[in-house]
Amino acid sequence: MYRAEQIIHMMAPPIPYFLGCGYTVYQPREEHPSRRNIGIFDFIAIEYGTLHIGEAEQQWALGAGQSLILLPNQYHYAVRPCEEPTAFYWLHFHTVCSWQQLPVEQSPFPYPDAEDHNKRFLTPPYSLQLPKMWSMPYPEQTYRLFRQLLKYSVKRQSSAFWSRQQLFEEMLRAMDLRQIESYASPAITVAEKAEAYIKSNYRSELNSEQMSNALHFHYNYITRCMKQVYGMTPGDYLSYYRLEQAKLLLLKTEWPIAEIAAYVGFSSTPYFSNRFTLRNGCSPREFRKQFAL
Incomplete structure (x- = not known):
């Protein structure tokens, strides 16, 4: 071929x-x-x-x-x-x-x-x-x-x-x-496996050792692959995905902010609010109010 x-x-x-x-x-x-x-x-x-x-x-x-x-x-x-x-x-x-x-x-x-x-x-x-x-x-x-x-x-x-x-x-x-x-790139394969692992476990306390053991690759190599393919480190992607799930919960539920923060994997509500504000330009409460009747 x-x-x-x-x-x-x-x-x-x-x-x-x-x-x-x-x-x-x-x-x-x-x-x-x-x-x-x-x-x-x-x-x-x-x-x-x-x-x-x-x-x-x-x-x-x-x-x-x-x-x-x-x-x-x-x-x-x-x-x-x-x-x-x-x-x-x-x-x-x-x-x-x-x-x-x-x-x-x-x-x-x-x-x-x-x-x-x-x-x-x-x-x-x-x-x-x-x-x-x-x-x-x-x-x-x-x-x-x-x-x-x-x-x-x-x-x-x-x-x-x-x-x-x-x-x-x-x-x-x-x-x-x-x-x-035959065209599959090792970097893409590893990055996609890491992405799937993060999405399946984002509510847990993920760390580099857990990810390395789960994917059978050194964490530095996983990081290099994710940066190359997605432009984000595993930690960046985990934070991004948690915040996206939080946005969905802010829209679809009336849960308190602290409950949402804990549900998506943040151990500190103030830290969650800070990260959310930095990424979206508004606090979780302000984000929810934009779409409230």
């Missing part, structure tokens, strides 16, 4: 969203149009023939079963005309989250703005890892999804909207290299 050399990392949620798709057939001597800074991602999947296409300094001869993602801020051009009948599916999509294209050896992509993402979308970021150019392991699956998408292109928006986005997300999931074991 062809191994991706470049990966496009996209922070989520929200998930990238579908804009439009089509199916194009070129005859010999026809070529892909040249375009610059189109502002959206262009995903191409070749069904048969060979498409000679370039982006900035890179050039490809894409054959059957291969795919390519063209970036929204680059110059795309035909390297040369097709020499045989060539057919491909194309799909335009966009994302409002940050993204970056990196060589595969620089994976996993760190989250330099993880804190901003948390504040904007109220959840830690997940990084989709989409191969720039790829020999698709199951091309027929991709073609099937494209054919279904094309059927919805002529239907009413009210009946097609959810179906198209669902099909596109199924396509994204098949492309996301984090779902493929």
Whole structure:
């Protein structure tokens, strides 16, 4: 199987969203149009023939079963005309989250703005890892999804909207290299195990020794992995998660502040209030009053 050399990392949620798709057939001597800074991602999947296409300094001869993602801020051009009948599916999509294209050896992509993402979308970021150019392991699956998408292109928006986005997300999931074991990064694996452990035990008095014993890794290595993947140490993530659970309880219950602090794992109510205020810009009581009738 062809191994991706470049990966496009996209922070989520929200998930990238579908804009439009089509199916194009070129005859010999026809070529892909040249375009610059189109502002959206262009995903191409070749069904048969060979498409000679370039982006900035890179050039490809894409054959059957291969795919390519063209970036929204680059110059795309035909390297040369097709020499045989060539057919491909194309799909335009966009994302409002940050993204970056990196060589595969620089994976996993760190989250330099993880804190901003948390504040904007109220959840830690997940990084989709989409191969720039790829020999698709199951091309027929991709073609099937494209054919279904094309059927919805002529239907009413009210009946097609959810179906198209669902099909596109199924396509994204098949492309996301984090779902493929051979691409799994040790740092991501350890960070995700640490995250799951924290979420399962956040109400307890967690310490470095407990986490090391549970995950079978030295705490310094766990910390390094979480910083690389989530932009937070285990202690930072534990505090973040406890405070997020506290916000839910402030909204959904009438429990006293001290009871909420103890429930989410804080041994001191004043310390809880201080950490909550620093993170949210208001005290727990003021936060609750914002939403009270």
